[in-house]
Amino acid sequence: MRGALLTLLICLAPLCRGQMAEDSLLSAVSSLYNQGTYEAAELAARRALSADGTLSLKARTEFEKLLAFTLVAEGQNQEARGHFLIALSLSPDLALDPVLVSPKIIAVFEEAKQQFKADLAKKETAVSAAGHAASWRILVYPGWDQYRQGHETKGVALAALETAFLGATVALELSKESAREKYLSATEAADISSTYQTYDNLRKAEFYTAAGAVVVWLYSQLDAFLHLPPSLDAPQVIATPDGTSRVEFRVHF
Helix, strand or coil: CHHHHHHHHHHCHHHCCCCCCHHHHHHHHHHHHHCCCHHHHHHHHHHHHCCHHHCCHHHHHHHHHHHHHHHHHCCCHHHHHHHHHHHHHHCCCCCCCCCCCCHHHHHHHHHHHHHHHHHHHHHHHHHHHHHHHHHHHHHHCCCHHHHHCCCHHHHHHHHHHHHHHHHHHHHHHHHHHHHHHHHHHCCCHHHHHHHHHHHHHHHHHHHHHHHHHHHHHHHHHHHHHHHCCCEECCCEEEECCCCCEEEECCEEC
16 A cells, blocks of 8 residues: 555656655655565656656666666566666766665676776767868868768868869869960960960969869868867767667767
C-alpha cells in the first residue's frame, strides 16, 4: 500500500512541483527501490524524468542514476548502462560508493564510464585532426576548407569566384601577349596607337583579375581563421528506443 501511495505521489509530482521539493521526490523513488518494489521505482523515476524541463541538473542526474539502479535489479543491464551514460553526460564526475552500492551495479556503471570516456576521447581526437587538416586546406584553394567544414554555399561561392578570376587572368595573359606582338610589329602610326591601346587595356584587365583572385584567397584565409579552431559542445547521451544509447557531440566550425 505504501509503495502504491509513493508511486501515485510521484506520478502527480509534475502537477504540484511548487509544493513538493525535488529532494522529497528523490527520497520517494529511493524508498521504493530500497523496499525492493523495482517496477514501481522504475515507473516513479520515469515519471519524474518526464518533467525534464522543471528538474535541476543535480536532480535529473540522481533520477537517471536511480533508474539505472532499478534496471540493473531487474536484469536490464544494457538499458541501465544507457541511463548511467546520461547521468555521466550531465555530471561527468559522478561516482558510486562501493560500500553502499552492490558490486553488480558498480560493474554496469564502470562499463558505462569506460564507454563514456572512450567516446569522448574519440570525438576530441577527431575534432583535433579536423583543426590540423584545415591549416593546409585553406592554403591550397579558397572555399575548400569552408566546404569541408559544412559551409557548402560559401565554399562553392569562394571556389567559383577564385576559378573565374584565375581563368580570366590566364585568358587575358594570352590575349595580352598576342596584342603585344601586334603592337611591336605595327609600323603605321594609327596601327601603333590602336594596338597599344588594346594591349594596355588587356594589361590593366589582367591586373584587376589577378588582384581579384588574391582578394578572394585572402578573404578565404581570414574567414577560416575567424571560425577555427572548431569548438566541441558538452557531450549529450541519447537513449534509443531499443534500450541502447549513444553519446552525441556537436562540433561548431
